[in-house]
Amino acid sequence: MDERLHKRLYIAQCLLLGLPALVAGGGVAGFGIYTFLTRHGLMRGDEGAVLFLWSMAGVAGLLAWLWLSIRYLRRGRDGLRHSPALPWIGLVLGAIAALAVVGVVLFSLFAGSPWQVLGYLVLGVPLLVPAAHLGWLRRGATDAV
DSSP: OOHHHHHHHHHHHIIIIIHHHHHHHHHHHHHHHHHHHHHGGGOOTTHHHHHHHHHHHHHHHHHHHHHHHHHHHHHHHHHHHTSOHHHHHHHHHHHHHHHHHHHHHHHHHHTTOOGGGGGGGGSSGGGHHHHHHHHHHHHGGGSOO
16 A cells, blocks of 8 residues: 555544544543642542543643654654654553543443443544554554555
8 A cells, every 4th residue: 555545544544533532532631630630639549640640641642643643644654663752652651541441431331330431432542543553554664665
């Protein structure tokens, strides 16, 4: 598959999956940070720390995804290959935060909660597809186009 077709496919993934996840996940992660900063005294145990770490991982993943997406769309696979490690670490942290949402949804479903928790799956989980595409493109960046 040539580079132009990859870029078009990636843009479609970003528009259909990435932008809704960016808005929903970014909003919830930002609200989590705000809640920690203003109400952490009302939380018991380690709830505040978990909320803050999950929110920061989500924000790091979203910012890394935006940065790597722009880099790929401007410079292609070679731009991904020569990008520093920090955005990739942020992308992995964001993926872990998104997989934590999947874990919470599965736990809630098996614990007998109603199907309403399925709405949580829009919080960053769809962004796993374009993020995986970026990782695949980086890994295959040395291959012939």
